Amino acid sequence: MIERKRVEIRKLPTGVPGLDLVLGGGVPEYSFNLIAGEPGTGKTTLVHQFVFENARPGCTAIFFTILGEPAIKMLRYQQQYGFFDPKKVGTSVRFVNLTDDVVERGLDGVLERIVAEVGESEAKIVVVDSFRSLVGTVGGGDSAPPDLHQFLQRLAIHLTSWEVTSFLIGEYEEADRRSNAVFTIADSIVWLSQVPDNNSVVRKIHVVKVRGQGSMPGLHTFRITDDGVQIFPRLSPAVEEQERETRSGRASTGVRELDEMMGGGIPSGDSVLLAGPSGSGKSVLATQFIAEGGKRGEPGVLVVFEEHPKEYLARAEALGFPLLRMIQEGLLEALYLRPLDLSPDETLYEIRQAVDRVGARRVVIDSISGFELALAPTFRADFRESLYRLVGALTGVGITVLTTMEIMQDSSELRFTPNVVSFLADVLVMLRYYEAEGGIGRAIMVAKMRGSQHSKAYREYEITNRGVELGGDLDGYSGRISGAPHLSRDPR
Amino acid sequence: MSYPEPTAHGIAARELSARLFVHLAGESPVPASTAAAVESVCQRLRAELTATLGSGGASALLVRALHLATREHPLLAGVTVGNDPHECLTALSEAISGRSDQEAAAAGAAIFTHLFILLVTFLGEDLGLQPLFKFWPHLARGVEEIEG
Incomplete structure (x- = not known):
């Protein structure tokens, strides 16, 4: 030779x-x-x-x-x-x-x-x-x-x-x-x-x-x-794959009962889509997820598109989640991206820079619709691809990503993913309202977990002054998907 | 060094110009010495500015500086910026001959005062005064003294 x-x-x-x-x-x-x-x-x-x-x-x-x-x-x-x-x-x-x-x-x-x-x-x-x-x-x-x-x-x-x-x-x-x-x-x-x-x-x-x-x-x-x-x-996810880092273990959501529904929490490095109608507590759950990371010494990045981080952080503090302290201790960076002419890659760059600065293990993107709106119109046509690259680039390096998405809920149908972005999520958690016995309640379910067993239960939850707290299973009810469940047998 | 406002700007440029003249023509030059000093400085600066800005750019700045100097010293009215590399300012000698030493020196210095102000206005101090300090580097120290 x-x-x-x-x-x-x-x-x-x-x-x-x-x-x-x-x-x-x-x-x-x-x-x-x-x-x-x-x-x-x-x-x-x-x-x-x-x-x-x-x-x-x-x-x-x-x-x-x-x-x-x-x-x-x-x-x-x-x-x-x-x-x-x-x-x-x-x-x-x-x-x-x-x-x-x-x-x-x-x-x-x-x-x-x-x-x-x-x-x-x-x-x-x-x-x-x-x-x-x-x-x-x-x-x-x-x-x-x-x-x-x-x-x-x-x-x-x-x-x-x-x-x-x-x-x-x-x-x-x-x-x-x-x-x-x-x-x-x-x-x-x-x-x-x-x-x-x-x-x-x-x-x-x-x-x-x-x-x-x-x-x-x-x-x-x-x-x-x-x-x-x-x-x-x-950057295509294929490029990011070269530096893919596999993390084992589970990332707690900060809500013990939800972790149990997931078989112990979110598999580290997975992407979670938290979907629900307005006021269902998506941002509260996202806050708990980030705060839990802080407790466990896992730095995070909070990417907020719809409201100013000041308000977001103030609400977290009111619920007893010390995000401000996390920022002071270098465990959290809050990014506010709202220029309306962003490219997906610029967004990713800003997030990656913040991830590197704090050594983040968790990223929250709140919300997908806010992200879509922040992009220059030309990129909105390829929004799914943009989201795919954004999430793929982060999970590709072992970061657990939680994104929130507002969905419409009507009384007869539950549309899991109106923008058909659920394929991006390894874990899909649905929040929704239901009507029963003359009142409105909130229910949560883990709709999907790739490669992992999870509870199929629909559980009640409340948003309290301590955050999201899960209640009992709606096991005894029929018609839960319709939004108008009725008690068909005694709940367990 | 900094020029925070046009006044300070002008004072420093005027002082710089005056020092340049003292350096080239002495404390009390006669009009003929002033004319020779002005022409010499003009030729050197124009050549240097032409290399960077092109002949059009260099001439435009000199014409403007001469125009501003003429407003202060009408005796310069007949002077023009020429194209001949060996004669930068035409009719300068004629314009200042017969004037007092002080009048002639002040008019000559005014041309460069305004040129320095224009250069600093457009290019900033670092770049704008570079051609000047290339030939007369000791003047850069002079500016620091002026600025305090």
Whole structure:
């Protein structure tokens, strides 16, 4: 067998959270890259992050500006971002304007200037912004100049042979991808876009190609904050499975009788769907589940979509569940996510960050309908998939997840899962009202537990000032599913 | 170093400009020395700014600085920003010849005062004053003294 000694391509960190993962480890050193997209999508910001992450004495960067956004404006605005280090400017990062070169001498003049500047400074990172403006100016409009292909070949070969990692930034549209030489020559193409949808705008990034390494396929959402571009990789449960952690044992719900109905509690690492109509005590049970974790030294994350955590925590305190103390002791983090333009991956990112911060073993998502509403409309169409990935990513690392869901209940029918999301749940617990003997009561049942025996009983419960407390079995009643049970025999 | 408001901003820029002139032309320059000093500073800064901002960007800032300086010193009315790399400000010598030493020096310094204010306004102190401190690094220490 012949032993092959492959060239090892170093991957440079991008400085853009999430992007290294999407690219398959980072930007290949000495590669010739295209960052493309429509105006305002964050191309320049993303490349600036790379530049400031990597530039240092001995690895200097030159940022060539050509027409497009005036350099004075670019510098003015880019320095607002947290990653922009003015101390590097003029030393490790140089900004060079090529407008005069392109206007006076065309592509040859630009190439000569880039070659001269790179040779003189021995820069290891080169950016040309905007490459589209360069081509447009030389070509006299949108048409590419006849010598563009040759120019690109010479530029790419020169920069690579000088051990430069380079980026061309350009305002391109989808149609350009079929005919433009730069798309053929580039080693990697990263495409940024922003899509308006029902009063929200979702930014997406797509790694069209990266030579020599496996990138993460698909579109990933991103956000531009004061710290620059932040990408939320679209992790599939399959990816999460690689780090799957199996936990044994049971997680107590905080309600002894409910634990008994489940055969000792929720199997650790399972997902529980707690479904019931409004006012049935879903949030109270969720609070008890988190508080019980605190008692047992199992940190938790509480994700609240519908009301502010302050109110949520105050109600917990009133019931005697010390969630505030848990927060102070680092056993709990309460997240409030309600922007209405979230992506599922951004939600997951926020939750995972909180999980990592407190070392959570339990997560409560209250509620699914609130989560659905918080998503940008474009993601609501794939809500089930989003939920599947969210829950799968958490249970995949051994976290016990309890989600609440409001369901409609009418007098003749009990619809277990109106959104057909029960397939996500390893454990399905149903709460409901029933009418008997002129009064309204509440009943709870464990409808499903994957791979585990559980009680089939319907039990009464009350919401007291100590939380949910279970009562007797409605065993003697018929017509329980209808909501109007009647006593058919003496209860046990 | 910080410029919390335009007043402090202007004071520091004015002081910086004055120190630059003293450094280049002495305490009491005659108009001819002032013209030579202004032209020399203008050429160096324009070249440096052109490298980063392009000739259009650099010229736009100089034209604006000259315009603001002319409002304070009307004797600069005939001066323009030229395209010749060897003559940054045209007709400057003619404009200030025959004026008092102080008048000429104040007008010349005003051009750079406004240029420094514009640079700090648009690019911030770190980036905006970089071209100046590249040629005259001792002035950076001067700014710290001004700022206290």
